[in-house]
Amino acid sequence: MVDEAGIIVRHNPALLRMFGMEGQDLTGRVCNEVFGAQTGEVVTRSREAAEMTSVVLHEVLATRPDGSQFPAEITVSSVPLSGGAIQVCILRDVTVAKKAEQEREQSRALLERMVAERTRDLSRTNTQLKIEVAERKVVGDALRRAEGKYRGIFENSMEGIFQISPEGRYISANPAMANIFGYDTSEDLMGVLSELSPYLEPSRRDVFLSTMEETGQVRDFESQVRRRDGSVIWISENARKVVDSTGQTLCFEGFLSDITLRKQAEDRLMHQAFHDALTGLPNRLLFMDHLRMAMERARRRPDFRFAVLYMDLDRFKVINDSLGHDIGDQLLRHVASVLTTCARCTDTVARFGGDEFAILLEDITAPRDAISFSRRILEDISKPLALDGREVMTSGSLGIVLRTEHYERPEALLRDADTAMYHAKAQGKSRFKVFNQKMHTRALETMETEVALRRALDMTQGLDELVLLFQPILDIRQRRLAGFEVLLRWRRDDGRVMLPGEFIPLAEETGIIFPLDYWVFAQACCSIRKFEQALDAHPSASRAGFATNVNISAKHFRNPMLVGHLEQTVRNCGVDPRSIALEITENVLLDNVSSATEVAARIRELGLGLCIDDFGTGYSSLSYIQRFSVDAIKIDRDFVAGLGRLSDEGGSEAIVKTLVTLSAGLHLKVVAEGVETRAQLAYLTGLGCQYAQGYLFAPALSEAEALRLINEGATEDWPAYPDLPEA
Structure with a gap:
């Protein structure tokens, strides 16, 4: 019991046991201090509420002296006395009741949750069942459509579709397969093929069945088969093995195509390839x-x-x-x-x-x-x-x-x-x-020569193997230097010197002749410019009649760019074109006459002279000489060498005389090549031949030696001119 000030007036032993305070006397102590603030506050509120009602019930967390708390139920009843009102407080420990209530609440919540989950499961199951029913209907419809579709494919396919047993007996075949084999119905086909192998090679059926059994499938199995009418076609088969749940083979199913046209096309392509x-x-x-x-x-x-x-x-x-x-x-x-x-x-x-x-x-x-x-x-x-x-x-x-x-x-x-x-x-x-082996050796030598010539012509190599020499041409009437013939020499890296006759045919065959002749012409023009300067510097010398001959291949007369290249080179070197004559062979006159005539005319317009080398050794006619407006002809050295011999010993006096007379009649300059003896010189002089060249006068000279001849006055009087034998 508690008075109005909240002081405990009286208590029973059960209260002490409840709070773990056995043997203590709580009388006179403040309720808040003994039972905790929450319990004291509830007692205070209950006293105020009890003034309006007789009994007030509260639930609190009571606190023991050791600090532990427990749920308690307090019933407060106000009892009026003469000295004032007393609150009678009854405390009950409801820990067990609360725990039981909590367990009941948990059980109820668990039950509600289980009911809710089961309800949801049932709802989902119901929904799933509805979906499955709908899907089964859709699948059923799709299966029916697919069956119709694939039945249509089976019946109308252009490829043969079949099923055969593991023993090779046909179970089913579509009309296309019957048509491929030349049968009217699938039943006729299956009846025949189940008994007789269609393969042209009897072993092919065993190969097909064993392959299917071992690997479970075949791809592009190509074979020749015989049709009903006896004709042979090519087919390609693709099939797979169908097994049951235990892995036992049920059947083989697949399709085949007639590939006869493709095989024929492959054969044609193979034939065309070979x-x-x-x-x-x-x-x-x-x-x-x-x-x-x-x-x-x-x-x-x-x-x-x-x-x-x-x-x-x-x-x-x-x-x-x-x-x-x-x-x-x-x-x-x-x-x-x-x-x-x-x-x-x-x-x-x-x-x-x-x-x-x-x-x-x-x-x-x-x-x-x-x-x-x-x-x-x-x-x-x-x-x-x-x-x-x-x-x-x-x-x-x-x-x-x-x-x-x-x-x-x-x-x-x-x-x-x-x-x-x-x-x-x-x-x-x-x-x-x-x-024979010599041919191969010569072929290798030719190839090596071609490579070496290209390398020698490559200015970037800096080999300086190609050199120009100048053989004097003399006016044997006036006994003076009248010009030079430019001669090409190839000094190989092994020390061997090759003459043009040894490599010019190869150059013409391989096309090297074009850059080679252009190089020779350009180098010759540079030297000719020096000759002109030497002639101009010599007080008694004159350029009149002085010309340098440059050999050029007949191949160029098929090239329309020749004249343009010559003109550009002459202009770059600053050379008088009248001091240059191009030496060509007679075959130019015979090979592509119209083109050669046009090129020759343009060369003459440029101011360059034209000279036919080795005249009389080919098949040219006098009409060609007139058409080409030739300035000079050169008598071949073989004719000159025959001077003084009898005609049955290879003598050529009549030929040389005819050529000299012919040239005089056509107003052509005539030059005798290969003059090596005084007798030859005397004979040529007697015939009236004006020009000659050969070792009797001088061998081929370097540019410096040629310039020295000009500077020493050879254009006025040839030094040490050979004495002619007395007649």
């Missing part, structure tokens, strides 16, 4: 393959002999250009027919392109077989042939390789046959040559 389109002969690839096999056969069999022939038609380009490509093609087909007719079935005749053919003669008994074959085809090819109403004649040059045992590579063997063919062409065409 055969010439024009003649139908094997091409280089197939020939090289046959040659490689022949070489391997020869290694295995010492008694096996073979020969390789390489043929090129003579003058085919002339026929092609003049009569047209149609005639040229007909001629090539005719040659191919001749070669095929002459060859045996074991031989290989190939066309390499253009007018080049190769023949592989296999299993010959002796080299004479190849020689006889070569003679026969050369004879047959050279026979006149009528093509589109025109008579056409051609011939061939053949190269033969007989000794084939030392070759390791077919390319080397064919190379040597080609080399022998070029030797046959060089010796007059319409013949054959058998290859």
